[in-house]
Amino acid sequence: MTITFKTPADVEAMRIAGRLASEVLDMLTPHVKPGISTEALDKLAHDHIVQVQQAIPAPLNYAPPGYTPYPKSICTSINHQVCHGIPNDRPLKNGDIVNIDVTVIKDGWHGDTSRMFVVGEGSIAAKRLCQLTYDAMWKGIVKVKPGATLGDIGHAIQTFTENQGFSIVREFCGHGIGRKFHEDPQVLHYGRPGTLEVLKPGMVFTIEPMVNAGRREIREMGDGWTIVTKDRSLSAQWEHTVLVTETGYEVLTLSAGSPPPPAFALPEPAASAA
Template identity: 75%
Template sequence: MSITIKNDTDIEKMRIAGKLASEVLDYITPFVKPGVTTGELDKLCHDYMVSVQGTIPAPLNYAPPGHIPYPKSICTSVNQQVCHGVPGEKILKSGDIVNLDITVIKDGYHGDTSRMFCVGTPSIQAKRLCDITYECMWLGIAQVRPGATLGDIGHVIQKHAEDSGYSVVREFCGHGIGKKFHEDPQVLHYGRPGTGLKLQQGMMFTIEPMINAGKRDIRQLGDGWSIVTKDRSLSAQWEHTILVTADGYEVMTLSAGSPPPPAFIRT
């Protein structure tokens, strides 16, 4: 495992990239409403990133080993889609939930974040899943400090999700990030406290739990990217990029429109 400890220059560049990624989500928020297609959301975000921010959409043509190049600039995962939903002709309707996952590149550094959106009026069950998943992410973030372990993060996320009657997707996880889109370490959203890699100042990674309303089993669609729940239950995800500081953490992907942390989180 090769973990890059970020220096002051890296951190400042990542602050900028992270804020820009979050500002794309601020920009697109009023457009997420019944009647819009996921493809239209992708084009709006793409144009904003390229023409307004001067950033590069990291997902566009991204092709890790074993994958065809990703064809769009953002990921749009609707309802039972867990992650990596490919934007297209899908029309959002009232009651849908959708995750918009944004990664920009600015001056060679990646900013990576995602949010859940409720389209129109969500069901009580769908809203609860989105809220619990948000709490899971923040409970994981709150564990971050030098000397803590990756298992500490995974454990609190898994416990809160399962205590709420949900399941944690295990095939996908958070990841180190910086000049590369995906770096070490892998950040699992389940685990045992006190196990796994010990955190140290200067590490930077995403925490991005994917929580299913039903069972945790998933499958890939024929487009080679979109991941869905096997039982077609709803799935939700939130994501922030986190820096390990001398005495805790800094969230790198905050902007004016970022939802506030849950009331029980001390920041």
């Protein structure tokens, strides 16, 4: 495993790329409503990344070995789609849930983040799945500190999710990121504490759990990219890019419109003097 450790200058460049990726989601938020197509959202994102941010949408024409080039600038995964959904001309409907996954390249560095959106009035079950998946991501993030392990992150996400009666997709995981879109290490969203790679300052990777309301089994659609739940149950995903610091972690994909961390991820208030 070849993990690249980021220098302070690298980290500063990644903060910029991460903020830009998150700002694309901020920009898209008011547009995610019934009647808009994911194709239209893709065009909005592409034009913003290229023209406003002077950056590059990393997914466009991305082609790992064995894949045809990805044809769009963002991924949009709706309802029972788990990940890598390709934007198309079908309008979003009231009650849909959609994950929008954005990766930008700025000055050679990648910023990668995704959020869930509930279109119009979502069901209680759909909103619960989206919120629980957000909390699951943060259960993993708060485990990040020097000396912890990747297994600690996966275990925290898995136990929290499964205790709520949901399942974790195992075929896809988080990943190291930097000048390359996908680097070592792989960041599993399940596992045993104290196993796998030990975290050290300067490591940067994504935490991006995919949580299914039903069973964890998935299948690939005929387009060669879109992944869906086998039982057609709803699926949700959130993603942040995270740096291991000297004392803990820093989330690199934050912007003005980022949802706030859950209460359990906030620092403890300082005890007041008696």
